[in-house]
Amino acid sequence: MNGPGRIGRDETATLRFTFDGRSLCARPGDTLAAALLANGVGLVARSFKYHRPRGIMAAGVEEPNALVTVGEGGRTEPNTRATDVFVYEGMVARSQNRWPSLAFDLGAVNALAAPVLAAGFYYKTFFGPPARWMVYEKLIRRAAGLGKPPTLADPDRHQHRAAFCDVLVVGGGPAGLAAADDAARGGARVILVEQDRALGGCALRGDGEMPTSDAALRAAGVRILTRTTASGVWDHGFVTLAERLVEPGEAPPPGQPAQRLWHVRAERIVLATGAIERPVTFAGNDRPGVMLSQAVRTYIRRFDVLPGRRVVIATNNDDAYRTAEAVAAAGGEVVAILDSRPDFTEVARAAKERFRVHTNAFPHSTKGRSGRLRSIGADIWTERHSFDADLLAMSGGFTPVVHLHSQAGGKLDWRADIQAFVPGASAQAITSVGGAAGEVAPIGTNAVHLPHPKHSFVDFQNDVTAADIDLAWQEGYRSVEHLKRYTTLGMATDQGKTSNMAALARLASVAGVDIPQAGLTTFRAPFTPLALGALAGPDGGGHAAPRRRLALHDRHAALAPVWQPLGYWDRPRAYPAAGESLNDAAIREARAVRTSAGIIDVSTLAKFAVSGPDAAALLEMVCATGVAKLGVGRGRYTFMLRDDGMVMDDGTVWRLDETRWLLTSSTGGADRMEAHLSYVHRVLAPHLRVSVVAQQEHFAGIALAGPLAPTILAGLTGQAPPAHMGLAEASIAAVRVLILAASYSGERAFEIYAPGAIAGPVWDALDRATCAQGGCPYGLEALEFLRIEKGHVVIGAEADGRTTPHDLGLGRMLRKAGGYVGAQALGRPALSAPDRLQLVGLETAEASLPEGAMLVARAGAPVEGHVTSAAQRVLGQGGIALGLLAGGRARLGDRLIAASPTRGRHVAVTVTQPLFYDPEGERYRD
């Protein structure tokens, strides 16, 4: 018997699963890695770059080699660590990065190209002709890589949940259990999380005892979350936990989520995250059959699996001697113990009675075939030895898991005796205990023995060898952060959990410095890979950006419009008749407004009731135009600036009576305007006696526009409509309404406001009366055509946060006396530079021109501006647009090209005034 297998008879292996199509059995409680080893499967993966055969190295989340794809269809999870997934009935697992099969992989020829694929290969291809990179990229993308992501939608639900606790204990090993027990006895609310399925940590491999039990902790009120990873520690005790309710690829019970992301606020955090064993660096240390010593112990004692029958142990510490005991007890043969330390420790001396123990002994190479380890070459003192063995258990020391401590801003201290960093001063109420605090076996620190650095892997997952690190140093990469990016060391799914310390040690030795001087890369969340679905939680599909409903939503829906998201709402974009295109519908609607009348739902506009004796004073601080002199019953257009003089928003301001005002502003800017009004009032001018009430959603608004609008309105209200920029109260369909005579379309127009809850009959009455006159409801697309013809700017299109009132041609409206937000900035010389982008009109004989197109003098010339909004003429022919053009106001009549290479369109345009229709404004005045 050779190779891995189950200890004793395997009568309890009742779960069936497949690996690369082969049907296998597992015991309940087996990880996939344990089950594969139990079935004698040693070769489970091909490496990232060189396609080298790889097996299982670890028994926990740090596994760098054994990445597999688990599940099918939308539940496919690539890059799942075989050591971090528990077998369930019917599980489907597949190996990755191989073709045509795992055992016979053509990609393995990459290994022959290893000298070319060394450190910095990607960077080097960027030098020289770009065409070379184009060739390389295709080859690399096909050859190198991890698993393929699923293309189908995730069928499962993911949940978010919040929790609060006094003490959060991360890690369910003996140290964590003791900490949780202590805290619970003291009356604290305790949450204990463990990423494994079972509590116990190192006790599961027979190291130490569990100080308490699952049941005792639960009885003491501890909330225990197993299969839950503390993924990130953020500010002020905020921790994200990722809880797996089913295994990767497994279907959850009906109605249940697959994963749950916890947002926990903890008063104190205890990190009992243990330590991760480090590999030993030597040639061929990546071969299947070379495993971490503690992992070997775990497979034997927890899973009854012996990963090899003839075992060599390579160590620099006493801990690995326990593995010799475990192997012997399980019926395996301990061929030799290679201890790199020159002197026998007490433990080594005792072991010598039973095992062949060599000091000053280093593995230097491995031999094998078909993914099986055959023999191990070692240097012992001055002699070369070879050992026949099918398993090498290695221990290069232990790295405390300081990730969460470090994420939370904690300092790290260097411990020479364990050659690792341990938690130092904490930035938050965080304590580390047990292995995480450095309670691990000390190691021998004699000189590193490495005769074949080119074949000695440091980072297994990224195929980074010791020679790659040397090369990076030779090529000038001094900082560890640069080393990481140049060699890809410490990247990908394991984030260097097993490799970082060995890499640092190598870097420090070539640099001739101590490891702490070499530095350390930053620990970042998540600790282990986190599914995007868990991050999104329930906020997917229609919940990704919840829509608000217009008060008149059902009225629109009855007309089957094309909807368009605007701010939080869906608004009708157009109301096409059967068989009518969107554009044809919009033009028909816009022509109705120009020739008879139309109605549009404008309910989403921001509305603020501003009242009090100092209401006008507040408005004059917020608005850059004159406000206070407005007579009662009158309104006007206005705009607001930021501190830096850029236009923030625009709208209209109305004086309802002496001390009551109504301010409207853009839909999308409503929240920002609410905060801005509060800022100006409460921070800059708290002495003002004024109240501001946001009424955006309280009132529904309907705009009635067109030459027949006054007739229609008079017919419905029985009173003369207000003059342009005047207002009136009236009744429509027995509902009291406020009428504001403002025009956005360029025609006579009225905005009619009523409380949303009772606005339905108002819409119905306006709709009937308008249609009776040959008009119709119109949507946002027609509104856009109409306002572009009139040159009205839109926040976000023309006013893009970089435009001043002067840029937009609004300078004449500015209040000379100042005293408004942004006034001080307008005097800056840069804001009146002649080459600033200024609002212009653009016209073309073509039917349309592309929005977003660049404005250039000719093909290839420098970009001088861009098209911000484009439309076709409503009544005439040809395309029109608004744009921002450098020094544009002085360039009327210039001929330019509106170039949109991405849409393959180049349209000749002429620069005009930004006003295409009724320049004198005769149509909307009385």
Next chain:
Amino acid sequence: MMRIDCPHCGPRAQSEFGYERTLDSIVTLDMPADEAMARLYARANPRGLDDELWRHGLGCRQWIVLRRHRVTHEIVGVAAFDPAILS
């Protein structure tokens, strides 16, 4: 996510609050242009403690001042905004 101890509501998650600006970048309307621009473009921006104006927008909607470390995010003091500090 930080936890902010609102002087009116008690400790709440940062997601309920909105950051406005540092106190030293508040531009009052009667400030000379030079000073206003210096406050906008040449403020101290220390790598350490700074005083910041926040608003509990999804809570009491009041303006508050945080004394916060801009590297560690440690909040050493929270108070209701007092307009007197601008005069």
